[in-house]
Amino acid sequence: MSSTLSPSPSKVKRRGSTRRPRANSQLPPLTQEAHDAALYSIRAYLKNHTSYDSFPVSFRMIVLDIKLEVRKALQCLLTNGVVSAPLWNSDKSCFAGMFTVSDIIHLIQYYYKSSTYDSAAADVETLRLESLREIEKELGVEPPPLLREYPAATLYDAAKLLIQTHARRVPLLDHDTETGHEVIVSVLTQYRLLKFISINCGKEISQLHLPLRKLKIGTYVSSFPPSAEGSPDGNPFYPIATATLDTPVFDIVHMFSERGISAVPIIDENGIVVNLYETVDVITLVRLGAYQALDLTISEALTQRSPDFPGVVVCTASDSLGTLMQLIKKRRVHRLVVVEGDKGRLLGIISLSDVLRYLVGEITIGEGIEPSETQVSTSAPSFVSIPAAVEEASPPPPEENIPQAAEDSTPRPTDKVPPTE
Ligand code: AMP
Secondary structure: OOEEOOOOHHHOOOOOOOOOOOOHHHOOOOOHHHHHHHHHHHHHHHHOOEHHHHOOOOOOOOOEEOOOEHHHHHHHHHHHOEOOEEEEEOOOOEEEEEEOHHHHHHHHHHHHHHOOHHHHHHHHHHOEHHHHHHHHHHHOOOOOOOOOEOOOOEHHHHHHHHHHHOOOEEEEEEEOOOOOOEEEEEEEEHHHHHHHHHHHOHHHHOOOOOEOOOOOOOEEOOOOOOOOOOOOOOOOOOOOOOEOOOOEHHHHHHHHHHHOOOEEEEEOOOOEEEEEEEHHHHHHHHHOOHHHHOOOEHHHHHOOOOOOOOOOEEEOOOOEHHHHHHHHHHOOOOEEEEEEOOOOEEEEEEEHHHHHHHHHOOOOOOOOOOOOOOOOOOOOOOOEOHHHHHHHOOOOOOHHHOOOOOOOOOOOOOOOOOOEO
């Protein structure tokens, strides 16, 4: 684990500011009203901008034909360091959905349950992307909805769609006026949307000073201290799905699929967070021929992780939403594990979907709960502090040169790049 949001004053290294100090009167005081006003302002900003506005200055998009073999499609994702791609039906010249890590998870569940390694490996050689929906039927899994958004629709509408459908990304489709055919323009991810907000609503973000837990952002253990007593499933960290280093990979793959989550904290016998296993880790296993690798334990599977793995980001429940948004501006982060105490005991998990839901969605402004009795620790030894986590992000974009659109750089193709979401 490498990074934390927790302040750790002794380790904080700050670069000397070269800017002239601002007049104090420029920013309103940090009050609940200022927080609420900042939220309204962010929502208004999203209502006044379209998905087109959020496009990076330059970007690459990979579209896969549904006739492509799954094996080649996987290789293509891995080579390009991405974990999803829109699908194209060239017979009908139309958009055909998305190929995502969920498809890969269904595929390996199916093969793990229904065939020998040899027959699975042989099948994957010939199986085409268009057959993936058949596998979902066999597994009794609901097919993913054929989501789409018009790129000229407002970012607010796109965000609402992401929230309502629990999707992590929405493909943006336009029409070619000459042929009338659909055109896949881009894919709007939760991360790109939040990064766009963090770049363009800096003043508002500085007003989001209230703590994450008070704002009910994330999922938290329901009993404190954690106890199996009274827990519906005997899990002391209920409702957080957790695992240990000895858990077989297949059990976690099952949790991903069953609970619709994309990461599971790995804890020791005292509930101390020792790692995080994410859906993107499954892709790394697939590259190695995962149809039998699912019997590996998590500790064995983690040895296969790319040496470039950026680390697990942790925070405390008392870190503020504004601090988290600052981190999103500087670093590609998809989730944070919330820990408490000096040792870093598991307290919760925060996904980008939680942050987006709060910024854009249902929660009535100012309706947050008071934090529980828990005394949340503000330091986690051996982890670097949030300023360090932010500075660690390389290279930090020069403030003056930030384009309005969120720059969403894709790693250069190399099979050493860890897949990003
Ligand atoms: P995600 O799949 O990461 O977008 O998360 C979807 C929802 O599930 C969010 O509300 C998260 O807070 C929650 N969540 C994420 N991981 C877990 C987990 N391991 N156990 C329970 N809830 C989770």
